[in-house]
Amino acid sequence: xxxxxxxxxxxxxxxxxxxxxxxxxxxRRLYAGYPTPEGICDFTVRVEADKPWRxxxxxxxxxxxxxxxxxxxxxxxxxxxxxxxxxxxxxxxxGQRRYLLLHAGAVERDGQALLLTGESGAGKSTLSALLxxxxxxxxxxxxxxxxxxxxxxxxxxxxxxxxxxxADLFADLPEERFGPVxxxxxxxxxxxxxxxxAAIAGMHDRVPPALILFPRFGPERPAAVRPVGxxxxxxxxxxxxxxxxxxxxxxxxALTRLCRSVPAAAIDYGSxxxxxxxxDRLWAAR
Amino acid sequence: MAGPRYLADxxxxxxxxxxxxxxxxxxxxxxxxxxxxxxxxxxxAALAGDAGDEEQILSxxxxxxxxxxxxxxxxxARLAELEAAGLVHRP
Numbered sequence: 001x002x003x004x005x006x007x008x009x010x011x012x013x014x015x016x017x018x019x020x021x022x023x024x025x026x027x028r029r030l031y032a033g034y035p036t037p038e039g040i041c042d043f044t045v046r047v048e049a050d051k052p053w054r055x056x057x058x059x060x061x062x063x064x065x066x067x068x069x070x071x072x073x074x075x076x077x078x079x080x081x082x083x084x085x086x087x088x089x090x091x092x093x094x095g096q097r098r099y100l101l102l103h104a105g106a107v108e109r110d111g112q113a114l115l116l117t118g119e120s121g122a123g124k125s126t127l128s129a130l131l132x133x134x135x136x137x138x139x140x141x142x143x144x145x146x147x148x149x150x151x152x153x154x155x156x157x158x159x160x161x162x163x164x165x166x167a168d169l170f171a172d173l174p175e176e177r178f179g180p181v182x183x184x185x186x187x188x189x190x191x192x193x194x195x196x197x198a199a200i201a202g203m204h205d206r207v208p209p210a211l212i213l214f215p216r217f218g219p220e221r222p223a224a225v226r227p228v229g230x231x232x233x234x235x236x237x238x239x240x241x242x243x244x245x246x247x248x249x250x251x252x253x254a255l256t257r258l259c260r261s262v263p264a265a266a267i268d269y270g271s272x273x274x275x276x277x278x279x280d281r282l283w284a285a286r
Numbered sequence: 287m288a289g290p291r292y293l294a295d296x297x298x299x300x301x302x303x304x305x306x307x308x309x310x311x312x313x314x315x316x317x318x319x320x321x322x323x324x325x326x327x328x329x330x331a332a333l334a335g336d337a338g339d340e341e342q343i344l345s346x347x348x349x350x351x352x353x354x355x356x357x358x359x360x361x362x363a364r365l366a367e368l369e370a371a372g373l374v375h376r377p
Contacts, residue, residue, distance in 0.1 A: 231305040235321060245317065249301060252312040252319060256303040 001046060006036050010145065010156040010203045011099075012092070013037030016084050018047040019055050023080025030081070030159050030179045030192055033200050043095060045087035050074035063087040067094035075185070082182050082190060085161065092143055093242040099145035099154060100247060100254045103240045104212075106139035106153060107131045108202075112210035113153045114283060115144055115262075117240045123217040127275055129160040129193060130169060134276070138199040139207065143242075148250045151257050152206040157199040159192040167191045169272060211286045212237075212264040215275060221268045223278060228264040289339050292365055293377040296335030299327065316372055325351075326364055330373060337377045340365070 001017025005024040008014075014037075018024050046064040049055040059077035063069075065087055075083045092101060104117035105128025114136070116124040125141040132138025140156040147154065159179065162170065167178075170193060179192035214228065214236065228236070237255055238244050244251045263286055269275035301312040309327040311320045322330075325347065332338065332346040340361055344353060354360075368374045 229306045231308045231310070231321065234303075234305060234310055238319065244319075248317045249312060249314065252301060252310075256305075256310065259305065260303070 006041060007031055008035040008037040009158050011154045013041040014043050014045060014088055015041035016045045019049050020077060023047055023084055026081040026179060027084055030194055043091035045084060045091060047080055047083045047087060065091050067091055079182050079185055081179055082185055089142060096243055099147060100251055101241055101243045102144040102146060102237060104144040105141045106144045107136035108139055108207045109136045113139060113207040115209055115212045116215055118214040118216060122215050124215060125160060126166045127215060132195060132199060137202055138195045146254055146258060148254045151254060152208050154206060155203045157195040157203050159194055162191045162193055164188045209262050211283060212262055214266040216268050219270050221270050223274050224268040226266045228266055230259045233264045234259040290376050291337045291339045292333055292374045293337040294330050294333040294374045298330050298334050298373060313373060320371055326368060329364055329368060333374055
């Protein structure tokens with residue numbers, strides 16, 4: 001690869017290579033202040049020309065690396081940053097074996113972690129990022145990494161992917177923490193947000209999980225809380241994990257321990273403020 | 287004439303967790319996880335490393351539990367499910 005950027009996020013080291021400098025320059029700016037890994041990286045991501053002539057002619061990028069999705073559509077070069085981010089997600093989802101990976105946002109307070117998980121569009125990413133700006137420490141908005149031996153979370157504070165109107169909720173943050181506006185992506189308009197200094201400084205601290213919430217957003221939905229029992233929690237989290245099956249017995253042991261020891265609830269909310277109030281109430285009562 | 291005989295691995299319930307009346311079983315032979323409601327775990331326990339036909343299974347389970355008159359029909363249905371899931375097989 002002609003251009004290379006190396007990045008450490010929590011316990012994971014990435015090597016991102018590209019045919020072009022532009023996407024990597026955007027990544028360097030977005031991840032300013034993050035450590036540079038020493039030695040061999042865990043995962044390699046390649047953001048490279050879809051076809052050789054696509055380096056110059058209507059440049060389009062394909063996401064490649066240690067693990068690939070054969071039918072992934074290429075993106076225009078202007079969305080190269082998104083391609084790199086998707087590439088990092090893909091390597092984690094398909095290749096991570098040291099931790100039980102849960103598709104969840106996570107934040108820390110009082111030395112303990114709150115996990116926000118659920119279906120795509122439930123608001124877990126936005127909520128975890130908002131909490132991270134309101135007194136909680138942001139641990140991640142995409143993947144929660146659960147230690148297989150100790151059951152503790154490893155922070156993985158990647159840049160937050162804010163979709164469409166969600167970016168408006170962070171308008172008071174300094175411009176230098178934002179990546180470029182990426183319009184016309186497969187998920188609409190996306191803007192990345194660098195986590196704050198506290199999240200970056202604490203990315204190597206382990207945090208025991210203390211509460212798991214399944215948020216569900218609906219503008220017409222009345223606010224509601226429903227406890228989620230251990231068996232239902234187990235079933236839901238097997239669906240939220242990208243590597244539970246691959247981890248076999250160790251994944252089973254880690255997940256059963258989590259489900260037996262950590263309370264969980266499903267919350268419906270109609271507005272962001274409603275969700276934040278519910279989170280505070282449930283956290284106090286955990 | 288006795289019906290078919292069934293058998294489960296001797297360690298079929300070795301990696302399992304009870305949660306809210308359900309039994310979550312990690313099946314070591316296949317690497318699959320199964321969430322079982324009663325009486326499926328009791329049937330597995332009755333067949334773990336010890337093959338038996340339906341009559342023998344009812345007899346083994348009946349030693350610990352009171353069985354309803356509909357138990358034979360229910361047993362046949364549960365055995366079909368457990369066989370489809372790969373947790374029991376015919377030796």
